[in-house]
Amino acid sequence: MTSLQILQPGLDEACCAPCGGPSLSAEDAQRKAQVFKALADPNRLRLLSIVKSGDSGEACVCDLTEPLDLGQPTVSHHLKILVDAGLLRREKRGTWAYYSLVPGALEQTADLLASL
């Protein structure tokens, strides 16, 4: 629940709360930290990398457990965190769940750093 929605959604959101204020509000810091927290795990970074570098631009869970050498529940857990952070998108087709990068999400996350 409470998917963060900081990234890809509207763009109608203005950049940040006061935007241009001298420093960062506690709420903004909290939301931005949540995104970086999703990136603060080596296995999640590798998941993003694998999904991104795949020729089809997407991957299902069964393709991801082996290269990470992790159990299926663990991979599922990490993928959920990345989806909640707005970095990955989940599409279920039949029995399989395909994960793909949210377009522009990585770039917008990079902008978070510039607008600190």
Add this chain to the structure above:
Amino acid sequence: MTSLQILQPGLDEACCAPCGGPSLSAEDAQRKAQVFKALADPNRLRLLSIVKSGDSGEACVCDLTEPLDLGQPTVSHHLKILVDAGLLRREKRGTWAYYSLVPGALEQTADLLASL
């Protein structure tokens, strides 16, 4: 110890291990995750923001404890993490320790996302 040195140092380091390889090695993921881990805390993001937006570009610990409403040891601990991640620089002048942004560190961290 073991300051990460992923960012500002040599540039002689090539971009990443295989650089262009299909995916991310476990070691690269580990090092990159360490930087994001430093950013994955709201109080540390606010520290970076305060240091950055200060007119002098630097701040000492005593200026940072109050706006964060944290104890001095805790702030010192967070600052150390940011220094170890290569994001902040510490300069001691007299009794005070002044912290300032490492030039280009945030931009290089942003590039980490693009080169996933």
Add this chain to the structure above:
DNA sequence: ACATCGCATCGATATCCATCAATCTACCGC
């Protein structure tokens, strides 16, 4: 020399988080 101040470090504690085994929930083929 002594007291004080700024900051780092240490030890303890409480919370969070990554991982796994077991289970549950669709969905598919027979």
Add this chain to the structure above:
DNA sequence: GCGGTAGATTGATGGATATCGATGCGATGT
């Protein structure tokens, strides 16, 4: 309907981490 498969959810557990109080340490002022 039934077994099988892909994936999500749950519960438990060990390890990391955020925070604090107490202490240590160097520099400053008297």
